[in-house]
Amino acid sequence: MKKILAGRQMVKSFGEGNEKRRVLDGVSVEISQGEFVSVMGPSGSGKSTLLYALSGMDTIDSGEVSFNGTGLSGLGEKQLADLRRTDMGFVFQQPTLLKNLNILDNIILPSVRDNRKKTRQLSEKARALMERTGIGELENRSISQASGGQLQRAGICRALMNDPKVIFGDEPTGALNSTSANEIMALLSDIHRTGVTILLVTHDVKVAARAERVLFLLDGKIAGEYNPSRHTGSIADLDSREKQLRDWLAGMKF
Ligand SMILES: Nc1ncnc2c1ncn2[C@@H]1O[C@H](COP(=O)(O)OP(=O)(O)OP(=O)(O)O)[C@@H](O)[C@H]1O
Ligand SMILES: [Mg+2]
Numbered sequence: 321m322k323k324i325l326a327g328r329q330m331v332k333s334f335g336e337g338n339e340k341r342r343v344l345d346g347v348s349v350e351i352s353q354g355e356f357v358s359v360m361g362p363s364g365s366g367k368s369t370l371l372y373a374l375s376g377m378d379t380i381d382s383g384e385v386s387f388n389g390t391g392l393s394g395l396g397e398k399q400l401a402d403l404r405r406t407d408m409g410f411v412f413q414q415p416t417l418l419k420n421l422n423i424l425d426n427i428i429l430p431s432v433r434d435n436r437k438k439t440r441q442l443s444e445k446a447r448a449l450m451e452r453t454g455i456g457e458l459e460n461r462s463i464s465q466a467s468g469g470q471l472q473r474a475g476i477c478r479a480l481m482n483d484p485k486v487i488f489g490d491e492p493t494g495a496l497n498s499t500s501a502n503e504i505m506a507l508l509s510d511i512h513r514t515g516v517t518i519l520l521v522t523h524d525v526k527v528a529a530r531a532e533r534v535l536f537l538l539d540g541k542i543a544g545e546y547n548p549s550r551h552t553g554s555i556a557d558l559d560s561r562e563k564q565l566r567d568w569l570a571g572m573k574f
Contacts, residue, residue: 321352323389323515324485327374330383332366332540343369344380345540353485356509356518358528360569361537365574367521368556370492370537374519375408375488376400409484411508413494417463423471424450424459427478442481449477455506457536469500476507487511491518492529505530525569528549529562536572544572 332344337475344364351357351374359367374385383557385392387407392400404410417426427449428442450456453473458466466474471490477569479487489508493501501524509530512518522528529548536544548561 321354323350324353324355324376324387325349325351325519326384326386327370328384328386330370330380330385332369332372332373332378332380332557334379340349343540344373344383346383347432347540347542349374349535349542350381351486351517351519354512354515354517355533356512356531357520358531358534359519359521359537360523360525360528360534361543363523364539365537367537369540371488371490371519371521375410375486377410406482407485409479409482409487411472411475411479411487411489411492413491413536414468415471416479417471417474419463422460422462423466423474426463427474427481430478431481445481446477449480450474453477454503467500469496469503469572472496472504473507474501476504477510480511484516486519489518489522491522492520493522493524498526501527525566526558526562529565533569534565535568538572544568 327347327349330344330347331342333340333342335341338498359370361367373380376385378385387403395403421429424443424446427446431442432439440481447459450459452474455470455473456469463471493504496504505527509516520531528534531548533548534548546565548565571573
């Protein structure tokens with residue numbers, strides 16, 4: 321499979337002098353087009369930092385990141401921003417939505433900034449995405465009139481507006497109850513089945529078990545790698561995938 325995302329010997333430190341700490345300590349990862357990869361690991365192990373490095377949201381001190389064969393370090397700010405906007409989607413713990421706009425306008429806002437003339441087409445597209453993600457009724461609602469799970473769906477719609485090749489998720493279910501979390505993960509699994517590559521940081525074993533591969537990060541290094549689907553087959557077998565991943569994690573020494 322073609323590699324869509326590759327990080328080679330990534331090093332990132334924070335702090336100065338004695339306080340200086342390597343948060344990414346020579347991490348290398350390769351992600352194939354269409355893959356669904358989860359990143360787990362204890363708090364502070366560098367998961368978010370890894371996600372920011374691979375998506376070009378933050379720079380690294382040394383090493384190299386490439387997206388679809390293009391080295392990110394060779395791109396200027398604008399080129400990088402363009403690449404993120406056209407090819408990447410982001411879903412965080414809570415979507416940053418504006419209070420004074422309705423849900424539909426929040427979804428199209430980043431795209432409208434790009435292309436003022438096409439607002440009508442963008443609205444059509446947003447409506448179709450809202451239908452697909454189960455929030456078709458909510459387009460005129462303000463964000464205070466929607467649940468956390470519904471707002472997260474809106475965040476996912478926004479991330480899908482430009483048909484990204486890769487979706488980066490940092491704890492996208494972290495603020496949701498387990499029912500909403502399951503629904504959001506079912507949605508992300510559906511999106512993955514349409515060919516979108518997914519890189520997902522999570523603490524939740526049930527969430528991570530949906531991935532085809534789980535990377536375990538410890539002190540800025542990849543301490544282990546697990547392939548759930550290779551062990552149990554289909555996504556329908558989620559409970560047993562979760563159990564097997566739990567067993568594997570129990571064997572990780574940290
Ligand atoms: N901008 C920053 N400035 C200084 N230190 C930082 C910065 N960002 C992250 N760190 C530190 O780097 C380490 C790794 O942070 P990171 O956010 O990547 O961890 P994480 O694995 O995502 O943790 P969590 O599961 O709690 O989200 C932590 O010790 C954190 O305090
Ligand atoms: Mg984090």
